[in-house]
Amino acid sequence: MTHPWFSPPAPRVLAHRGLVTLAAAADGVVENSFLAVAAAHAEGIAYVESDCHLTADGVVVLWHDADLRRITGDAxxxxxxxxxxxxxxxxxxxxxxxxxxxxxxxxxxxxxxxxKTDAAAEPTGRLVAKYADRVLLTSFSDERRHAALATAYTHGGHPATSGGTSTVARAVVAAAARSRAMLARAARGIHAVQVPERRNGIRIVTPHFVSACHDVGVEVHVWTVNQTPDMERLLDLDGRGHGVDGLITDRAEAAARVVRKIHPPRN
Known part of the structure; x- marks a missing residue:
């Protein structure tokens, strides 16, 4: 059975750290803020991609960097x-x-x-447990991801999940080797892979990679896609309207327009 996080059907627009328009940025609004999340919601975006850190007093906050320097100037x-x-x-x-x-x-x-941190894994898992139907947990560290998931399971929730760096690496190698068995093993227990289109000059997202992932029941989400031509190309990799399942983007409003253009709503 498909996890409820994946309803409605793909393709999905994931607002990267919320939505900060040029006008909002001019007013001082920053990523991962309350207003950034609210703006994505107001725009009708179904998904928000964000990050979890733990404060000194044990509260999980939506924040990307390990420190405050880039966002506030505080080191x-x-x-x-x-x-x-x-x-x-x-x-x-x-x-x-x-x-x-x-x-x-x-x-x-x-x-x-x-x-983002080992310290945040268990508190995040505990918090999302009762909201698990609308949460996907991930981490670059598969160990950290598993720790967060295990805590959620202990508290009665079963969030969706996408693979960490080592899981994604195994999936990429398996797809390149054209081994369905290897890819199925790499993808066991995950619902999606979330990848850049290229890494170190090597293209990861190809029609074959997407098709191979789909064959073992895994979605492909690409980050961070901010240019309209790239959005259009990735959503239509085969020229017949089939492509990646999700765009993680700083321009969620633009991506939503592209999705509606390529996949018009059914009457």
């Missing part, structure tokens, strides 16, 4: 700051949003959550 690590301190720093930047707030405030959104 401290997220792990050394309290929620109150982060709320103060984010007050003029769109507002801090915790994972609990995101899940409670936006009950129709589906979240793709990248667990």
């Amino acid at each position: 401290r690590p997220v792990a050394d700051c309290t929620v109150r301190e982060l709320e103060h720093l984010m007050a003029e930047r769109g507002g801090l949003i915790t994972l609990a707030q995101a899940l409670d405030t936006f009950p129709t959104l589906r979240f793709n959550l990248d667990v």
Whole structure:
């Protein structure tokens, strides 16, 4: 049975760290803020891709970097700051949003959550357990991903999941070797692979790779796709309207228009 996270059908637009339009950015709104998540929701985007860190007082917040420097100019690590301190720093930047707030405030959104630290794995898994139908858990570290999933399972939730770096590497090698058996083993227990189109000059996302993943029941989501021609090409890899299943993008509103163009809503 397909996990509920994957309804409605592909292709999917995943708002990368929420949606920050040029106008919002001019007003000081930043990624992974409350207003960025709210903007994706207001635009009708079904999925938000975000990241999980743990604060000094044990709260999971949506934040990408290990420290605050790029977003606020403060050099401290997220792990050394309290929620109150982060709320103060984010007050003029769109507002801090915790994972609990995101899940409670936006009950129709589906979240793709990248667990960024070992310390955040168990608290994230515990929080998402009761929202598991609309959460996909992932991490570059498969060990960290498994830790978050195990905690969710213990608390009665079964989120969707996409593979970490080692799982994705095995899937890429298996697809290149054209071994369905190897790919099926690599993909066991995951629902998706989330990959860049190219890595170190090597193309990962090809028509064959996508077809091979589909053959073993795994979706392909590509990050970070911000140019309209790339969106169109990836969604129509075979020239017949078949391509990748998801676009992780900073321009979710543009990607949604491309999806509607290539896959018009049925009457």
